Amino acid sequence: MKFEHTSGGFTLPGESGQEKLTLELAKKWGADVIRDSDGTQLSDEILNAGYDIYSTICIIRDHNAWAKEHPECLQQSFLSTEPVIAAEEPLTVKPMAGFFDEQFKINDRPEALRYWQVWDRTANKLLPADTWQWDAAAGTVTVASPVPFHAYTVSFLAWRTWEEINMYNHVTNSWTSEHLLPVDPRTKEAQDFLYDWLKNWCETHPRTNVVRFTSMFYNFVWIWGSDKRNQNLFTDWGSYDFTVSEKALDDFAAQYGYTLTAEDFINKGSLQVTHMPPTAHKRDYMEFTQQFVAGYGKKLVDLVHSYGKRAYVFYDDSWVGVEPYGPHFKEFGFDGVIKCVFSGYEVRMCAGVDAPVHELRFHPYLFPVGLGGAPTFALGGNPTRDAAEYWNHVRRALLRAKIDRIGLGGYLHLLNDFPDFVEYIADISDEFRAIKELHTHGAVATLPLTVAVLHSWGSLRPWTLSGHFHETYMHTLIHINEALAGLPVNVKFINFDDVKNGVPDDVDVIINAGRAGSAWSGGDAWQDETLVAALNKWVYNGGVLLGVEEPSAVSGYGDTFRMARILGVDEDTGARVCHGRWPVQEEPVDGLIPDGATLKTHDHLYMTDGGTRVLAEVDGTPAIAAHAFGKGRGVYMAGFEYSPVNARMLLNLLLWAKGLPLNSDWLTTDPETEAAWFPADKTLVVINNSTQKKSTVVKTPDGDIAVDLDGLETKILPQN
Secondary structure, three states: OOOOOOOOOEEEEOOOOOHHHHHHHHHHOOOOEEEOOOOOOOOHHHHOOOOEEEEEEOOOOOOHHHHHHOHHHEOEEEEEOOOEEOOOOOEEEOOOOOEOOOOEEEOOOHHHHOOOEEEEOOOOEEOOHHHEEEEOOOOEEEEOOOOOOOEEEEEEEEEEOOOHHHHHHHHHHOOOOOOOOOEOOOOHHHHHHHHHHHHHHHHOOOOOOEEEEEOOOEOOEEEEEOOHHHOEEEEEOOOOHHHOOHHHHHHHHHHHOOOOOHHHHHHHHOOOOOOOOOOHHHHHHHHHHHHHHHHHHHHHHHHHHHOOOEEEEEOOOOEEOOOOOOOOHHHHOOOEEEEEOOOHHHHHHHHOOOOOEEEEEOOOOEOOEOOOOOEOOOOOOOHHHHHHHHHHHHHHHHOOOOOOEEEOOEOHHHHHHOHHHHHHHHHHHHHHHHHHHHHHHOOOOOOOOEEEEEOOOHHHOOOOOOOOHHHHOOOHHHHHHHHHOOOOOEEEEEOHHHHHHOOOOOOOEEEEEEOOOOOOOOHHHHHOHHHHHHHHHHHHOOOEEEEEEOOOEOOOOOOOEOOHHHHOEEEOOOOOOOOOOOOOOEOOOOOOOOOOOOOOOOOOEEEOOOOOEEEEEEOOEEEEEEEEEOOEEEEEEOOOOOOHHHHHHHHHHHHHHOOOOOOOOOOEOOOOEEEEEEHHHOEEEEEEOOOOOEEEEEOOOOOOEEEEEOOOOEEEEEOO
């Protein structure tokens, strides 16, 4: 379906030297805003062309002259060596061995050495400070009398000497400019400098309407190694490891009454990865950091406002401490939030933030190569194909939640060689504005079904699993979130305290999914008997618990899954190899599993009793099972991987579990197609999630509607 060309709600990256192209594309794509990007500038011709102007700033970088005069104000991180086995004594360890020395430099100031630690990892013991010695000249730590053949690690503070996004851009785009140093605004000196810098910046950028903070102060954690065979040592988009400093640790101790140690961050070498349940110390440190980021951040936002400019925050890169769903986000006073997206769940993550304006930055970014290193706007690249793949995910979520703006970023000159991409963006820009217009008139219809996703983070971090789909695809819950992002159901996110304190009355289904011990399954939270009893009671009174992969898994109890007696399925970790097994006999539900759906299972699953109904099996092992309990039921899925057809399978399972018809209104007969009904406009939107032509039928209260769709097509059908 060809959409009428409209304008507005589009942010175009401009580029000095590309004025003609910039202004031509602004008209073609319906842009009302032109922005700069990292490494580009806007000329006077662009600035004076009558468009609103976004200016991108990363407040903590591009201050090298000042940073070199104040090296104590650089950002830091705790690092730890790989375990080194003491084959002889004394044991000598080089702390920087294996780390990228252009990114890190050892901080051995006396203030920092207080926080260094040496561990005997074999015995899991911290060595007293007087049993090891740091040699600054040699760059080594020596343990004079190690236990023979025990493994030791050194945890230490390190300055970060290359801001990570600048580092990535240098490597990706072959930049040769000076490496940018990251400034830590913890000290008064840094705060005063950055405030004065921003004041001057506002005064010298009179044409800027919106200051786009990228994001605030602290980057997601990205630790590089010295060996290119394994250069990406650690990445976590939600980690707080890069916020640490001696001052932060000292201030924390003064406020909370106890002292954090290197081990609180290093965690036996695993670091405090977001995919694992947070410790009490980590929660305290996160709250402490959020208070600081919001407090100082508000001063900067207020300064921007004092010049009559709006302030948006980019919900990526240096967003740590900002936490858009946290208790302090409103304190900033941001006028808008921007999220880069590859997937549907990222759209929903942006749309739900309490902010006046919600904007998506689409991919692919206008760089020669993409995040994975493959060519994009370069020889061998196919950016139109990539954009279509991302749009296919994003569009599903756009039908379910209102987004105000879309845009791109990067180098506009790269488009000269990709005219088909230019045409494709023009088409989906008009399509976006048509969908947005429907949302402005009223909410999209949803089925009478509310689903609550239960994990350690709950409503603090809804939808996200700390990263993009292509980085966290291995986690089952991200596939479930991606499916839910485009389904016509209401979605909440709750944590384990929420269950103990009372599940919201409107929740029909609770989903707990993930690997044992993860933040998504819950780990040690399931040792709490009050949690188990509360959830048992909720199901007994009519709720539905959907467990996927290793839900409620924790060791130390008779059942591996603490909710096994509700789910009807458990996992044998080896203790039940001598026990009998209930036979796996499939009792399918007609229409539950669409043609083309894929089922997952894994070894060692068994049914808890003869009341478990196996809805689907794979190689004699349950793939989907159900178990009645009181007025409610448990449902178990051994795994789930997102696809359009599997998303319909998940919806079918949710409907069936709650006793709702599988052919409810506004659903399509072909599972690779989806429909959305906008009651205020009496308008039906039908999309094809496959590349093949489809003929589908939409069930409505007034009768069936047949729709033919080309591959990936969207049709907007008024029903007046």
